[in-house]
Amino acid sequence: MICGHASFSKTARFSDLVASVQHCDLCPRLCAKRKVLSQANGNIQSKVLFIAEAPGRLGADRTGVPLHGDRSGDNFEALLGNVGWRRNQVFITNAVLCNPQDEDGTNGTPTFEEIANCSAYLEMTISLIQPDVVVTLGATALDALSIILPHGLILRDAVARLTPWCGRQLFPLYHPAPRATVHRSLAKQRSDFMLLAKAVHPESGMPRKTRDRPAKHPLLPSPALSSLQHAVRALLELGGRMTYFKLTKLLYLVDLAAIERLGRMVAGEVYLRQVDGPWPPRLNQALKEMDGFEVRRFSMRRLPMVELGPSPRGDVKLGDDVLQIIVDVYAGYGKMSNEQIKTAVYRTGPMRYVLQQERCGKDMRNKALLYRNRTIDLLVGETE
Ligand code: SF4
Structure with missing residues (x-):
């Protein structure tokens, strides 16, 4: 009964969040676009939350499904499938929920202000889903988390490693967009996803002993700061x-x-x-x-x-x-x-x-x- 109630409450809260996002007009450039947050984002009970940059013009902005319908989506689905995960086992969202299209009609980059505006929704989504592991796809998504709570991570140094953040684990990855494969090949990204799948299961989460293990930090001397x-x-x-x-x-x-x-x-x-x-x-x-x-x-x-x-x-x-x-x-x-x-x-x-x-x-x-x-x-x- 209690589980059923909790689950209903989570579903209801997610519906409320989706409804409130639909009225958002915080970003003048983006607010007329489709706001990609709905049941199509995935499983709200998942222990793994993926965060990408923004809905793509040919992908989520067209299909309403994050990371689906364009070449980034194809790569992402292939990477998931490679470790035996299905889309309905995970939850996927973006640092900004609306497609940042440039004047020439191509996919643009969200500005810092737009990312900051949308970070409130991102924070609400994380606190609602309560994942064991937050997986960022690309530097924009990783930087967006810093607005919620600074983590000091740089993608190239922190890639494919679990780092404690905000009471859960952060696992930074490169974006699966074709242009990002210049920085990290698809073969390397496949092995990153294998490391992820070894660390966490999308439904049962991380093994408790791993989740509760204190972060490995060297014992740092506490200097007398001025x-x-x-x-x-x-x-x-x-x-x-x-x-x-x-x-x-x-x-x-x-x-x-x-x-x-x-x-x-x-x-x-x-x-x-x-x-x-x-x-x-x-x-x-x-x-x-x-x-x-x-x-x-x-x-x-x-x-x-x-x-x-x-x-x-x-x-x-x-x-x-x-x-x-x-x-x-x-x-x-x-x-x-x-x-x-x-x-x-x-x-x-x-x-x-x-x-x-x-x-x-x-x-x-x-x-x-x-x-x-x-x-x-x-x-x-x-x-x-
Ligand atoms: S990107 Fe986010 S904050 Fe900006 S208009 Fe869309 S939903 Fe609102």
């Missing part, structure tokens, strides 16, 4: 990932707010006037020391990015008053674009002072905007 490093960690815990540029501005705003509220700085020791505004010179070294542990550095569209790393050592150690400042600063500025946060920073007292001096012809490059719990206007007053 207050700057703890502040970086706290900001990344809130934001997941951000540009290096935004991180420098958020740190400046945190320290400026800390001087006002607490009378002291809490993250950096000095912020210098650079071309794009305040910059803490110790940040690069701080990030380097945390790289691969608390943070991961990478580039996206040529912009240096920072995100929460895969193996944080220890907890964030900051007082409640400091954490509150970081939370408040992130709430006020964290969602701004680079341009917006730059404007906000240029309106702060120290930057207004610097700009005024520069208008009078003074060279303010590399002058300290904040230093030893003082702002530049006070620092100059003390030395004059």
Whole structure:
């Protein structure tokens, strides 16, 4: 009875999710397209959830069945069949549920904003299906999971390996699209699927002893992180990932707010006037020391990015008053674009002072905007 009720409830919740998706108009470019989420996505009781990139123009957008009807679908079905799995034993969805068609009518790539919009549905789908293993197909699907909970994985390094993520296992694979076989041949993809089938059964899941085994992490020494490093960690815990540029501005705003509220700085020791505004010179070294542990550095569209790393050592150690400042600063500025946060920073007292001096012809490059719990206007007053 209880099982029957639970199962009915899962079916009903899935129907509710499907119905709510059909009304979604979050992405102006995509919302008129077919939203590929229905009973045709597969078995909601499955222990294996596949996530691909987006419905294809000749595939799911036409058939309503994810990874079906085009050459990617043919490859995927062949890979499944090779390990003796059937489509109705697994659940398949996409990072975005609508086909991102380019102006010339070909399959386009979903933008970061579109993937972020649809990540709420992806998160709901995962929490409804409750798979033992989430299998991402391609880098876009893998990156989409980072929006839900940062994992710090890169496809080429993490491919075909189980990694704990969000209370379950993540198994990143390459996309079965013909163009992806340049990076990973179909023969290699067939052996990846064999590894997957060895690790998990689509209906009975992972063997309990495997599922419950703690992740194999080397015992990492817990280094004494500086207050700057703890502040970086706290900001990344809130934001997941951000540009290096935004991180420098958020740190400046945190320290400026800390001087006002607490009378002291809490993250950096000095912020210098650079071309794009305040910059803490110790940040690069701080990030380097945390790289691969608390943070991961990478580039996206040529912009240096920072995100929460895969193996944080220890907890964030900051007082409640400091954490509150970081939370408040992130709430006020964290969602701004680079341009917006730059404007906000240029309106702060120290930057207004610097700009005024520069208008009078003074060279303010590399002058300290904040230093030893003082702002530049006070620092100059003390030395004059
Ligand atoms: S891609 Fe997702 S978020 Fe965007 S319109 Fe379609 S269903 Fe909505």
